[in-house]
Amino acid sequence: MDHYAVFGNPIAHSKSPLIHSLFAQQTQQAMDYQSILTPIGGFSQAAKAFFQQGGKGANVTVPFKFDAYDLVQQYSHRAQTARAVNTIKLLENGEFFGDNTDGAGLVRDIKENHNLQLKDKTVLVLGAGGAVSGIIQPLLEEAPQSILIANRTVEKAQNLLNRFDSSIIDACGFNDERLTTSFDIVINGTAASLHGENVAVPSKSIKNAFCYDMMYGAEPTTFMLWANTNGAKQCCDGLGMLVEQAAEAFFIWRHVRPETQSVIQQLRSQL
Numbered sequence: 001m002d003h004y005a006v007f008g009n010p011i012a013h014s015k016s017p018l019i020h021s022l023f024a025q026q027t028q029q030a031m032d033y034q035s036i037l038t039p040i041g042g043f044s045q046a047a048k049a050f051f052q053q054g055g056k057g058a059n060v061t062v063p064f065k066f067d068a069y070d071l072v073q074q075y076s077h078r079a080q081t082a083r084a085v086n087t088i089k090l091l092e093n094g095e096f097f098g099d100n101t102d103g104a105g106l107v108r109d110i111k112e113n114h115n116l117q118l119k120d121k122t123v124l125v126l127g128a129g130g131a132v133s134g135i136i137q138p139l140l141e142e143a144p145q146s147i148l149i150a151n152r153t154v155e156k157a158q159n160l161l162n163r164f165d166s167s168i169i170d171a172c173g174f175n176d177e178r179l180t181t182s183f184d185i186v187i188n189g190t191a192a193s194l195h196g197e198n199v200a201v202p203s204k205s206i207k208n209a210f211c212y213d214m215m216y217g218a219e220p221t222t223f224m225l226w227a228n229t230n231g232a233k234q235c236c237d238g239l240g241m242l243v244e245q246a247a248e249a250f251f252i253w254r255h256v257r258p259e260t261q262s263v264i265q266q267l268r269s270q271l
């Protein structure tokens, strides 16, 4: 039996143990997966102890993704641009490999579950915090026509932009002229929905757009409700992204890709 875990604080409501146990059953992998409530400032110690006791891999969630980035010795390119790690794998030489599967999960959810290609599309990303930093590189790899990162605090969007060497990406604040024209795809990566707040961008930006909120819940999020009543073509939440980023981590550890549709449905029915 191989051991895996998710580290976070808080962690009690994490859906990762359920998702990975469903994946393990489905693909007949001999593994268990537990959640570990980790004290703030205690990530490195807790993770090292877990691996010393035989752990094979781990997921890392808020607020430890940056600590995990500091812990690992090897990174994927997408973890490097995110400067954050959500998946750790113990390598045979004893080193830790760190990856960030959030963006791959988002891209896969949009392409496979919502049947929308990103190639040649105009993409607006709202927010410039930790959630958004993980998705930019995987979005760029889909060769969209453009990516505009818009954030309430424009400096944060500029700082994020500076990590990428690409002519198709730009950054701005919420009162930028460009937000008065519509985009093909609008991704909300702000924490606004979490607080039941609206993102104060012009509604013209989401007219006829495919709108994606990286948050999810039993009910449509604040962003989805706003987008729906302001002319969005289609709206969805981030539950699919959650399951797909987990599937990507599972693949990194086990080299098996689980089927995700049934898992998304099961989680949705339990929200």
Ligand code: ATR
Binding pocket: 126, 127, 128, 129, 130, 131, 132, 151, 152, 153, 156, 189, 190, 191, 192, 197, 198, 199, 200
């Ligand atoms: P996370 O790691 O979840 O992204 P974060 O790093 O604190 O969290 O970033 C939160 C993001 O949500 C930021 O982009 C923040 O905008 P600011 O940089 O201007 O603070 C954004 N955010 C939070 N509440 C918001 C709101 N009501 N409207 C617009 N943006 C909001």
